[in-house]
Amino acid sequence: MESVLVLTHSDETGEQLSKGSLEAVTAGRELAAQVGATLTVGIVCGVSDLMARSLSCAGARLLVVSGAAFAQSRYASDAAACEAICRTTQATIVLAPHSSRFARVMAAVAHRLLGSIETHITAIGGRDRVEVTRWFYRQRVEAVVTREARPWFLLLDSGTHPVYAGEVAPVQAEQIVVEIPALRTTVLGTRAPEQGAIPAGTASDESSQRWATIRPDAKLLFVAGAGWTKKQPDGKIHVAEAGELILQFVHASGASLGSSKSLVDQGGEGAPVLPFLTHLNQVGQTGSTPRHSKGLATCCHGEEPHVVGWRFIGERRAISLDPNCGWTRGKADVVYVADAFQVMERVNSLLGVQVSCGVSKDVS
């Protein structure tokens, strides 16, 4: 008989469970009901009170590893915590969010427990046995797999399950004492990626820089392609204007900002660059594959690696000067054959007008 354990951790505030963790709780409840298994939820965090209470109605046994060492995301301490919870429960199936924190350690935990692991799970199904769906070749080939070996660890991609939300009430959670190994790594904290300076005299201020990353919570993904830095109809390059238009739009719309690899790489090749773009903005084969409900691509050309970055985007639109771009064929829902400079200037103007009229400017 199967037994299901969901491993969770705190979010960056340290005060509540991460969104991915709450999605994993939903998946765990569904899986436990499907296979008739008992459900346990393990929490790794600094202080656990509020997090445990938020799971009071989850119908699960609650185990907690807490303390200052577990407030931070670090391989040695997180692996020890997860290992201790797994050994306590002896669960046959372990679910966890595919967060940077758990993705760093969960294969090691599986190895220590002589188990197996699958990552980037997008769906869990099956009738007589548990079957999971994941992608291969960077989201280009989809496979459904199963394993006989137990324990079986499954890391769930974010956005694949609803966030668990239950009544917050007092609850009895079992505290697990973990022997922390010698810690050789000190976590200093999080930092924003290094970005080039925004050209002086533009409307883009520091707040715009903070918007300029992939933000999973935004509804819209805006992707800037290399075309923004190419010669325009007047025979000149207009990088500063391009940067300003893009940042104005991202700031006004609350969109997540993505980029093609070619645009990010241009800096290393001495070509004009948009200074606020880093590799963290990159979508596609060597970048991220975000899950936004809408995506707007501008000045991108249709390479397969770029399309890979759009695999999980719901509604897709594009602005391109090339009506025959391979991207447009079967990949986007709508392609506007137009000059992105002109269109985005008008879009920004419209968003600005609506802001001054009191209409919400934030689509996130």
Place this chain on the structure above:
Amino acid sequence: MIDSFHIVVCAGIVPDPLQTLEPIVGPTGPGVKNEMLLPAVLDPWAASALYEAASLAAKRPGSRVWLVSLGPKAKLQQLMMSVAQKASFELVPIDGPIGGFTDAHAAAAAIADAIGAISGLDRSKLLLFGGWESATRGAGITLQFAGERLGIMDQFQGVDRIDSHDDGSFEVLERVEGGKHQASVCMGPPAVLGWATGNLAEPRNNPQVGMANMRTIMPALQKAKSVPMASNGLSYISVSLPSQQRTTRVVKDLTADEIAHDLVAWIEAE
């Protein structure tokens, strides 16, 4: 105090990203049609790891770089013709199957065994580099498994930068949620670093470096041991291409103003 590093880079072979992939199911399980014939490249994120390793080794005289690669011997030889011109390294080839459908647990075991058998490798100076995920299996677990098998207790994934200090410690930037980096300081090797994109551009081809590398690469390839890959109970129910064809509406006859209105309405619609 550590004055030099022994850097082992794990990097696989992947089909060129521009190639069209067609999954097939053969007698040994799923695979990609004609994968052996497709143009191949060094796994992109692992290639970043190789360039970062070469850069770090150049800053620390006495450092050494090994490249551990698992794949069919013939394909490895073909790929080394170009990769060998990018950076100085000693190749540790493992003759095994190509493709992303092999089990990561078995691949990690083969890699860890190969690293453990490297002559002259000082584990107290070991930095195990690789891509944080491959472009084939894309699971992000092989390097982690290999590190655990080698008893390395400090691991970092999604690394974009490493700054080594004079006392042998180093600061690492790892990608975390929200488009940010987590900064950590590790006391020193041994450690595992699964690289994301890093900060270095692809080095230009250097034929002299290539010639020097090939003198050791060819004998190493001839001695490469063949390693079978166990499935460890992994079964594939189905392998397929996603249905992604959309009916695209190409709009050619609207002014910029009309398009802008259309876009804003679309953006604001629930």
